[in-house]
Amino acid sequence: MDRSSAVLQPFISKLRHGAQLDQADVAVLEGGRVRVEHVGADCDLAREGARPGEVRLVLEGLVCRYQTAANGRTQILAFLIPGDICDLHISILESMDHSIRTLTSCKIAHLPEATIDEWMSHRNVNRALWWDSLVHAAITRQWILNLGARRADEKIAHLFLELFYRFRAVGLASDKGYALPVTQEELGESLGMSGVHVNRVLTRLKERGLVTFQRHRVAFDDLEGLTALAGFQPGYLHLRRPAEGNP
Amino acid sequence: MDRSSAVLQPFISKLRHGAQLDQADVAVLEGGRVRVEHVGADCDLAREGARPGEVRLVLEGLVCRYQTAANGRTQILAFLIPGDICDLHISILESMDHSIRTLTSCKIAHLPEATIDEWMSHRNVNRALWWDSLVHAAITRQWILNLGARRADEKIAHLFLELFYRFRAVGLASDKGYALPVTQEELGESLGMSGVHVNRVLTRLKERGLVTFQRHRVAFDDLEGLTALAGFQPGYLHLRRPAEGNP
DNA sequence: CGAAGTGTTGAAGCAAATCAATTTTCGTGG
């Protein structure tokens, strides 16, 4: 157990994109007590049906929410990137309705209830946490649109762009691209399509000079063209300062 | 503007399913000031890009969140039924990222900020509102699973069952079935499939003796069989007393 | 009663899944 000091930087950096936080607010966040844990890849952080435990926050690495349907198909419900909280108020619900798994080895912060309570008691911090929760709801809705209303190439383009803006907000993407350590099969599980088809569409996107996904990296060849293909409108991420990198 | 008195009954009834509310808490909810408005079918209550206004609550009728993708396809993101809040803390975000539309003529309650603030200041009531918001997040995740991981017949079965449990929690469904005043085209827009295909699958579900959708009503012919087909697990709705009707 | 919207059915086409075989990459231990 330690003061959060520097480990919460991605988290705080992201909150500053959407909410007004002054020096005192940041101090409150940095003053929170945090237990940091290193976890390998493919570890469940929470399992469907279990009683929710501590509040967790991703510091490094990539995590996903997922669920397996009765017909056996697995669906990735969300990607959690550094700065994302796994389950803020999950203690209100009696059991997990989905599972959470690491996709890479990760650094995870565990926050005691007391820290959360302390945060919530400060108006600006509380508002910032609400903002974060509303943004994640908006992202989830966009996934519904992605799965229900877009073609395969548009789906991939849209997902790559969503993650681009989110990674950039925590300083993990440049305009060239970003690291995305998932397999094509996992991309398929998040987009509701087979891994084989993901591969074919990726090949065509590269041929068309739009984007390259190789060695677990997304590299933009034509950001504007990709944005047009996806019909991507970054507004739903509610980033006040979408043009800036990490301060 | 009036005391909420009886108009909020579906809302309060639903909250009691998931959260502990004593007499005093219910009194707080009933004491809120409410403006009730009647709205026709196919009216936008909120439009994408607009600055969010008052908090609204559905009293009667059926409402949906929706969004149109750049390729022109419309996706229904959620159904809002009596007792559902349209946007609780939406004032934190600067603009709507989707639109909200009535599907039938509706009775809508408008709640001033002051009422919400008053509610939030009571521990149990606040917790109940959080519970509601978390349940809606869980429902949204299930839609992702529905769109990405299920076949057409499973999708329809799952949606019918989700709405069955939700309508029953506010006393608007019996074990026989419930009113669902949407067109097959609109079902398609919520399930990411064409209206024509919805029709074909509905025909087959009826032939198989599972469920009948006619005259804007869902009638269960074999609730168990339908549940098995959908792989429906009501747990994600987090209803503590799923067997009960309206008290 | 008539018109518009909705539901129903058929035929053809297409996007994506599936199955299968091969190559490439990557992690690991020798």
Added chain:
DNA sequence: CCACGAAAATTGATTTGCTTCAACACTTCG
């Protein structure tokens, strides 16, 4: 560092679930 094995990516052939287009029938409601 290289060699090996496993995982992932790639490519082709085939199948299928769903869409689209189109025509027609049925409701529902002004």
